[in-house]
Amino acid sequence: MADEERQPSALIGVLLTLGHIVTSALQRLGYATRFLIMLLRWSGQSFRRLHLTIREIYFSGFQSLLIIMVSGLFIGMVLGMQGYDTLQRYGSAEALGVLVALSLVRELGPVVAALLFASRAGSSITAEIGLMKTTEQLMAMDMMAVNPIARVVAPRFWGGVLSMPLLAALFSATGVFGGYLIGVVFIGVDNGAFWSQMQASVDFRYDVWSGIVKSFVFGIAVSLIAVFEGYDAEPTAEGVSSSIKSTVVKSALAILALDFVLTSFMFREAG
Amino acid sequence: MPTENLVEIKDLDFAYEDRPILQGISLDIPRGKVVAMMGGSGCGKTTLLRLIGGQLRPSRGQIRVDGQSVPALNAEELYALRRRMGMLFQFGALFTDISVFDNVAYQMREHTDLSEEIIRDMVLMKLNAVGLRGAHALMPAELSGGMARRVALARAIALDPMLIMYDEPFAGLDPISLGIIGQLIRQLNDALGATTIMVTHDIQESLHIVDYIYFMSGGKIVALGTPDEIRASTHPFVHQFVHAQADGPVPFHYPAKALAQEMLGGGSHGG
Amino acid sequence: MSRKTLELWVGCFVALGFAAILFLALKVGNLSAANFAETYQVSAKFANIGGLKVRAPVKSAGVVVGRVSEIYFDAQTYEAVAVLTLDNRYHFPKDTFALILTAGLLGEQYIGLDPGGDEKMLAAGDTIAKTQSAVVLEKLISQFMFNKASEGPGNN
Numbered sequence: 001m002a003d004e005e006r007q008p009s010a011l012i013g014v015l016l017t018l019g020h021i022v023t024s025a026l027q028r029l030g031y032a033t034r035f036l037i038m039l040l041r042w043s044g045q046s047f048r049r050l051h052l053t054i055r056e057i058y059f060s061g062f063q064s065l066l067i068i069m070v071s072g073l074f075i076g077m078v079l080g081m082q083g084y085d086t087l088q089r090y091g092s093a094e095a096l097g098v099l100v101a102l103s104l105v106r107e108l109g110p111v112v113a114a115l116l117f118a119s120r121a122g123s124s125i126t127a128e129i130g131l132m133k134t135t136e137q138l139m140a141m142d143m144m145a146v147n148p149i150a151r152v153v154a155p156r157f158w159g160g161v162l163s164m165p166l167l168a169a170l171f172s173a174t175g176v177f178g179g180y181l182i183g184v185v186f187i188g189v190d191n192g193a194f195w196s197q198m199q200a201s202v203d204f205r206y207d208v209w210s211g212i213v214k215s216f217v218f219g220i221a222v223s224l225i226a227v228f229e230g231y232d233a234e235p236t237a238e239g240v241s242s243s244i245k246s247t248v249v250k251s252a253l254a255i256l257a258l259d260f261v262l263t264s265f266m267f268r269e270a271g
Numbered sequence: 272m273p274t275e276n277l278v279e280i281k282d283l284d285f286a287y288e289d290r291p292i293l294q295g296i297s298l299d300i301p302r303g304k305v306v307a308m309m310g311g312s313g314c315g316k317t318t319l320l321r322l323i324g325g326q327l328r329p330s331r332g333q334i335r336v337d338g339q340s341v342p343a344l345n346a347e348e349l350y351a352l353r354r355r356m357g358m359l360f361q362f363g364a365l366f367t368d369i370s371v372f373d374n375v376a377y378q379m380r381e382h383t384d385l386s387e388e389i390i391r392d393m394v395l396m397k398l399n400a401v402g403l404r405g406a407h408a409l410m411p412a413e414l415s416g417g418m419a420r421r422v423a424l425a426r427a428i429a430l431d432p433m434l435i436m437y438d439e440p441f442a443g444l445d446p447i448s449l450g451i452i453g454q455l456i457r458q459l460n461d462a463l464g465a466t467t468i469m470v471t472h473d474i475q476e477s478l479h480i481v482d483y484i485y486f487m488s489g490g491k492i493v494a495l496g497t498p499d500e501i502r503a504s505t506h507p508f509v510h511q512f513v514h515a516q517a518d519g520p521v522p523f524h525y526p527a528k529a530l531a532q533e534m535l536g537g538g539s540h541g542g
Numbered sequence: 543m544s545r546k547t548l549e550l551w552v553g554c555f556v557a558l559g560f561a562a563i564l565f566l567a568l569k570v571g572n573l574s575a576a577n578f579a580e581t582y583q584v585s586a587k588f589a590n591i592g593g594l595k596v597r598a599p600v601k602s603a604g605v606v607v608g609r610v611s612e613i614y615f616d617a618q619t620y621e622a623v624a625v626l627t628l629d630n631r632y633h634f635p636k637d638t639f640a641l642i643l644t645a646g647l648l649g650e651q652y653i654g655l656d657p658g659g660d661e662k663m664l665a666a667g668d669t670i671a672k673t674q675s676a677v678v679l680e681k682l683i684s685q686f687m688f689n690k691a692s693e694g695p696g697n698n
Contacts, residue, residue, distance in 0.1 A: 051545060054552050062555040105566060136364035143324055143358045144378050145350035166559025173562035195569070203597065208566050 035228055039157060042150040046158045052151070056159025060121040064167060067116055072104075072171035075112065076178025079103055083179070084187055096189050097198035100179030105202060105211045106267070109172030111259050114218035117160070117167060118251035122226035125156050126247040129230025130240035138231075153231055157223045164219025165212050172211065210266045217262060221254045277302045277434060277466045278323060283332035285318060292318050294490045296332070305460050305467040307477045309512070310487035311521055316470040319487075320436050323468070324358060325349045336434065354382050357427035361439045363419040365411040371398070371422050372407040378429045397425040400462075401455055417448030421455070428459055434466050435459070441473040449473075453480050474513055478502065486512070488520075580630040582666035583611065586640040586653070591622040592676020594642055594651045600626050602655040607632045610653060626653065626670075635660035636668070642676040651676060 046053045083099040129152060132138050138148040176198075183189040202208065226247050233243035278300035285293040292315045300306050308316045321327045322334055325341045334341045336352060344352060365374050375394045379385060385393070398404040401421040411419060420440065427435060440452050457480040460467040471477055477484070478498040486494035486501070486509055494501065494509045502513060511519030527533065591613060600608040608628035616623050626640075637658030644651050664670065 051549075054549055057552045057555065058548050061559075062551050065555065065558075135362065135367070136360045137366055139326070140358070140360055140364040140366075142326065143353055143356070144381070145353040146377075146381055147350075163555075166556065166562070169559055169562040169566060173565050176566075199569070204567050206597070208563075211566075212563070 031232075032224075032228055035231070036224060038149060039154055039224075039227070042147055043154045043158065045150040046154045052155035053158050053162070056155045057163050060117070060125065060156070060159045061163030061167060064117055064120050064163070065170070067120055068113055068167045068171050069174045071112065071116055072109075072174035073178040075108060075171075076100060076104065076175030076180075077182045079108075079175065080179035080182030080187070084183060084189065093189050094193035095197055096179065096183045097194035098201040100183070101176055101198045101202050102207060104172040104175040104179075105207050107211075107259070107263070109175065110168045110211050110214035110218055111255060113168040113171040113215065114164065114222055114255045115252055117164060117219075118222045118226070118255070119248050121160060121163070122222050122247050122251050123244045125160065125223075125226040126230040126233070126244050127240060129153065129156070129227060130233035130235075130243050133231065133233055134235040134237070134240060136235075149231075153227050157227050160223030160226065161216070161219045164222070165215045168211065168215030168218075210262075213266075214259065214262050217258055218255050221258060222251045225251050225254060275301060277337060278468070279333070279335040280319075280323075281333040283319075283322070283334065284330045285315070285322060285327065286330050287318075292490055293322075293329075296490075296492060298485055298492060298495070300466060300468055301483075302466050303460075303464060304482040305457060305469065305480060306483045306485065307469045307471055307481040308485050308487060309472055309474070309477065311472065311512075314487045315490045316487055317438055320358070320438055320468065320470055324353065324356060324436065354378075354430060355432050356434045356436065357429070357432035358436045359420070359423050359427045359438065359440055361442055362416075363411075363423035365414075365419055365423055365426070367411050369410075370407070371403070371409050371411065371414070374411070374422060375407075375426045375429055377426065382430065393429070397429055398422070400428075400459065401425045402451070417444050417451070420444070420448070420452060424452070424455060424459070428463060428465075431463055432465060434468070435463075437467070437469040437471070439471055440469060441471055441476050449476055453477075456480060472512075474515070581608065581627045582630060583625055583627050584664050584666070584668050584670060586624050586626060586670040586673050587616065587619070587621045588624065588640075588642065588673050588675045589621060590675040590678055591624065592642050592651055592678060594624065594653065594676065598650060598652045600628065600653045600655060602632070602634070602657065607655065624653065633663040634658075636662045636664055637672060638664065638670060639672045639674065640670045641674040644677075 079100045080096065083096050083103075084093060087093050087095055087099065129138075132148075132152065138152065141148045141151065180194065184191045184194050229243040229247045229250070233239045276299040278298075280299070281297050283293055283296040284291070296319070308319060310316055318327065322329055323336060323341065325344065328342050337355075339348075339352060341349070341352070365371075366377070369377075372394055375397055376390050379390045379393060383390075395404050395407065398407055401424050403418060403421055403425065406414070406418065406422070411422070414422065424440075437456065440456065441449055444452065453476045456467060456469065459465070469477065469481065478501070481498060483497060484495065484501050485492055486506075488508055494504060494506045496504065501509060504510060504513070508520040510516070511521060517523050528536075594610065594613065596610055596613055598610045599606045600610060608626055610624055611627040612625035614623055614625075615621075628634075634655055635658045637660040639656035639658065641654045641656065642651055643654045658672075
């Protein structure tokens with residue numbers, strides 16, 4: 001008797017939890033959208049007092065150079081190795097340049113650079129803002145009649161947005177160089193064929209430009225998530241730590257989901 | 272025409288997510304006086320400061336500062352009002368990425384057009400008033416707790432505000448620093464011709480320097496008067512507070528079963 | 543970190559980033575003077591477009607002289623129409639042949655232009671009259687089998 005009564009309420013419990021998850025996710029999305037609108041409204045200062053944004057480009061962009069370029073180099077080299085291994089079986093080793101370049105420029109450059117950016121710069125932005133919130137610095141700024149969104153949050157957002165496409169391009173460029181290093185210098189694929197086939201197959205508008213657009217979109221997503229999580233953090237040590245984790249996880253999911261959406265738009269086979 | 276009271280609060284209610292924090296608060300802060308808000312933790316004193324500063328909106332009631340109704344102000348007007356207020360946060364809330372000098376100069380650079388020479392003189396004077404002129408080149412991380420709070424005090428009075436608010440200024444300080452801060456609060460108020468509101472639960476220091484005290488408990492004002500009246504008060508809560516008694520209206524024991532029942536409880540269930 | 547030093551490093555970073563983009567565009571991709579050159583468009587009609595795609599190259603004597611910019615179906619004549627965007631530097635006689643060729647054995651299809659001898663040149667908006675459609679494998683096979691069948695037995 002008692003078990004029969006318990007089963008329907010377990011199901012209801014699951015449904016309630018599901019409903020709660022969905023509504024709170026939607027609430028959060030709505031809150032984040034209002035935050036974005038507020039951010040854009042107060043972005044004027046980021047450009048009128050350009051030094052604020054320049055400072056953030058330094059911390060997010062310049063200081064990410066090392067990890068971006070080293071990772072790009074390694075991935076390019078691995079592409080070179082794996083690509084050669086597969087292509088030479090079909091006698092198409094000369095297409096190595098094409099393989100490496102297209103993989104990087106279309107996908108790996110924007111996506112991996114964005115993932116690395118999220119974990120290095122994104123988490124650092126969240127930590128900074130969260131910490132300023134915890135030590136009441138943001139509130140102090142507000143009480144001194146200085147808008148913290150305009151002064152602290154917006155420059156970090158724009159710094160990330162402007163840095164991202166540059167980092168993605170640098171990733172792809174070092175990757176191509178890495179592929180060249182392995183393919184031509186070490187393995188011995190023909191230098192001329194490597195570059196000429198690449199140039200013949202990689203179209204600026206279709207491939208390179210699409211990659212740039214992708215990295216721009218990823219930059220917006222990652223920077224927004226990073227500043228939002230920081231601004232919304234619980235003002236405690238655990239709260240900030242949890243927000244940092246959120247930034248990295250949500251950024252990764254957003255990047256991959258957006259990549260799917262953008263790729264299906266951009267790389268349809270026309271005709 | 273300036274009113275006699277700088278701050279007037281009438282029938283104030285404030286609730287946070289259905290939890291009532293303040294109920295029916297009415298109080299006046301006369302110009303030029305140092306007034307303390309006292310009470311146990313969680314009685315709503317800090318919330319009151321936030322309401323006066325316009326960081327929170329009341330659910331009901333009136334808050335007037337210098338004749339203006341605070342909740343009715345728009346963003347620009349609120350910022351204009353805040354430029355005439357100074358607030359000292361509990362742990363100073365100094366901006367950790369800039370020096371002591373830059374912290375105190377912050378509001379001067381933001382809200383005035385004064386030249387750097389004049390700002391330099393003003394900053395050094397403010398720091399001199401709190402005894403830290405020699406520390407102007409240090410970074411906040413290099414300061415002790417007491418010193419940080421004094422710098423924050425110098426920062427709060429940077430623009431000679433008409434209203435100075437202190438959130439737990441004595442919390443966590445050594446006896447020497449306690450005495451210093453107490454003296455500074457009184458002297459600066461009189462020297463600047465300002466009005467001071469102090470939220471604290473430090474009885475001994477406060478009774479020496481304030482002109483008037485409001486006692487709060489459970490979101491309501493339970494007692495008020497001059498230091499002498501408070502010392503002589505027979506109100507049980509005030510009496511317990513002033514004489515630091517372990518038990519009274521604020522009980523020593525967290526609500527639980529009677530001791531005898533708890534201890535013998537194991538035996539009554541045993542077989 | 544003084545402001546000047548900061549700006550210096552940011553300037554380096556941005557310069558490096560743009561250099562990378564330029565590298566990708568020019569050395570890796572095919573952006574060149576030709577892509578910015580003036581172009582003109584001509585059309586060509588085919589009975590069968592085969593596997594030709596938009597953006598496929600238009601070559602003459604093996605050199606890329608333009609790209610296929612549009613492919614559509616003409617509902618009046620039931621033919622496929624390909625719009626070719628050609629580089630202004632190259633002009634072809636009016637009786638030029640346009641053929642659909644395949645790069646390599648299994649490669650992508652492209653349009654090859656075989657110049658004729660006419661004195662008058664193709665202008666923008668003109669249509670290439672002489673075309674050869676793509677070779678469709680199925681038709682080739684059925685043609686071959688038909689020929690074989692019509693040869694009849696007895697040639698063994």
